[in-house]
Amino acid sequence: MAEKIGFVSLGCPKNQVDAERMLAQLTAAGMEIVDHLTDPADAVIVNTCCFIDAAKQESIDAVLEAADLKAEGSVRKIIVVGCMAQKYRDEILETLPEADVVVGISAVADIVSVVRGEESAPDEEPAAPNAAPEALPLTGARLLTTPSHWAYLKIADGCSNRCAYCSIPSIRGDFRSVPLEDALAEAQSLVDGGVRELILIAQDTTSYGLDLYGELRLPELLTALCKIEDLRWIRVLYCYPDRVTPELLAVMASEPKILHYIDMPLQHINDSVLAAMHRRGTATQIRQTLADIRAALPDVVLRTTFITGLPGEDESAFEELHNFIKEQQFERLGVFAYSPQEGTPAADMPDQVDAEIAGARLDILMRAQNDIARERAEAFIGRTLEVICEDYDGYTDTNIGRCYADAPEIDGLVYFPGQAEDGQFYQVKILGVSEDGYDLVGTMNN
């Protein structure tokens, strides 16, 4: 009888790719993936995240939810893996007795033996090696959790940037690029499986190759990916400003498959706050990079994120950030309120900012962005855009899709009527924007 496994994956797309690798191993070993909220499960795997406090709480809640089902007898074992298990293994074992097995990100190397208990009791060293991140595989078969027409391509893991507020390097180790030929082989197999949009991810995609080849190789990887015949769209997330080079912009401008979409977290614009964050680059350099991007890609959609309330961020530094957002008019923008993470330099810095102030600053920025986002969306009216169909809403008889400006799971959507098939591309003339100003409405122009 096949083992029945429930699986919860939390956090970022990089963690999601790890989940897909674990799911592929489990099914290859003959296990059945079930919805443990409705069906009995021999084990539930919770792939955790601990980037910020809210993510930690979400992970703990998922374990406790599984624990309730275990108490009812419909779940036999709870296995906690992923970033929070990597950083807080001992604390989880101590404070969450509901967890039977806690193995860090090394679980991705051999999840089957973790599930089958080829390790000893919880308080002894697990058999599956809680290996150092640097020893972990960067590739492997995947069972996609995304719709079959798009997928993430993780081109590296870990990070060597060492931003002062971030615990990821201490969890995932130094930056490690996937060898070019392996990344291309994975991309080809995804496209052979029906993927038409590839979304490149890493903690910092623009550092691709630096560790392995001693130089930045993202432009070369992108050029090679464009040669994959049936691949239609390539999207790049998580760029670091000072590594958005003229070479990268030249490839993005010349290769039609590469979407004019750049996700580039800036985190702040005030020079003292940037320095306190241990971020490379000054306000002047960041402005120059933004100007270079808009010059090279006039129709570019820029997504960025900022952090409010880092220790030392005073009213004038915050006002500088507020004005910067109004000055730059980003198409897409997210804001996080700073939450101190143990073991990071920022957690021990003086002049900690009250969480309420950090939250209030976040609200101010998002209110400013609401108007900007609407204006940016209205600028699409009258344009005909290529749209990938993702879904159909029978209630409104409307297709739901995305254009180049929309990364899945974080950005807006395009609504259009007519006969359309999921995963297919359509020319859609934009006629208007939705009430909240984030989505587009159009008509097929095929």
Ligand code: SF4
């Ligand atoms: S770039 Fe900075 S914020 Fe991003 S993962 Fe690396 S250290 Fe963390």
